[in-house]
Structure formats: C-alpha cells, structure tokens
Amino acid sequence: MKIHVTLSLSERLRTFELKGRLGWAMAQLAQAGARGITPIERPAPRWSAYVHELRRMGIPINTEMVAHGGAYSGHHARYTLACDVSLSVLQERSAA
Template sequence: MSKWIYTASFPGHTDRARVTVKGRDAWALRLLVQRGERGCSPVSEPTGPRWSSYIHRLRRAGFSIVSIHESHKGEFPGRHVRYVLRDRVELARMEAR
C-alpha cells in the first residue's frame, strides 16, 4: 500500500481527465508542482534516485515535463537533468486504503 496517492486535475482544461498518481510517482509530481519553474533534479532532490523512471511514467500518464540538461561541479563533476512541469496542475491528496 502506498502512502502517496494524489489526484491531479488540470484547471482550465475541461477536456483533460483527472489522473490518479501513486507511490514515488506521486511524490515526484508533488515536488514538481511545488518547485514550479525551478524544477527538480537528482542533484537538488537526492532522495529520489530514480528520477528518470518517475518522469517517464508521469509523461506516459499525460503530464508535460521538459528536461533541461545542466553541468555541475564539485567532487564528482558532470551533467545532470533538471525536470520542469509545464502543465498547470492541482493536486488533491487521497487517503490510502
């Protein structure tokens, strides 16, 4: 049973159905909504080790999420992706059964 369950609606888009998202996908969607244009990445949110998997499933569910490639420095320099939700989404938390 998942403790994260949200129903997402798209204000102003009566043609789009509500979407129920569970588990880590719901956790990731909630963070994307909260962060807005700043977005989320494995660097800024290290507690989500499978961001690409969460984003893949959210995109398949119909959410518009862009990938922004960024460089980072530090002890392990390299590149990472920042994900930004482009849809206007309202979330309603559902109780786990």
C-alpha cells in the same frame, strides 16, 4: 502517497489519481513550480524512470541538462512541468 491531480492542457482539463513513487514525484514537480527540480536537490532512486512513466501517462515534463561542479562534476537533469497543475493529497502514506 496518493494524490488527486488536475492538469490544465491547453483548453482542456485532465484529472486522475497517482499513488506511490509516481504520486510523490508529481507532488515534488508541482511544488518546485517553474524553477523545476533536480535529482541532486531532491534525491530519489529512479527520477528518470518516474519522469518517463509520468510522460507515458500524458503529463508534459520538460528536461533541461545543466552543469554542476564539485568533485564529480558533470551534467544532470532539471525537470519542470510544462502545464499548470493542481493537486491534493488523498493519503499521505500507504497502509502497510
């Protein structure tokens, strides 16, 4: 996946392209909106790594730790974008 992203950061815009799993993760965060997303709701092998890399690129992402029940109860992260974002898909899949 390859996407074009525009972030609204305070009074400035930042535009760039993301591809692969980072593009996918950004699209999932944007689609989730203010509710956010958890690895339990949208399984992926390395959510924390995707969020870490997106943050390194300057994308503000909040993390809230929330409890969950079940046989393996514990805590998991809920990720939300901390800015307004618009995106468009440039390429749905990478050509192999």
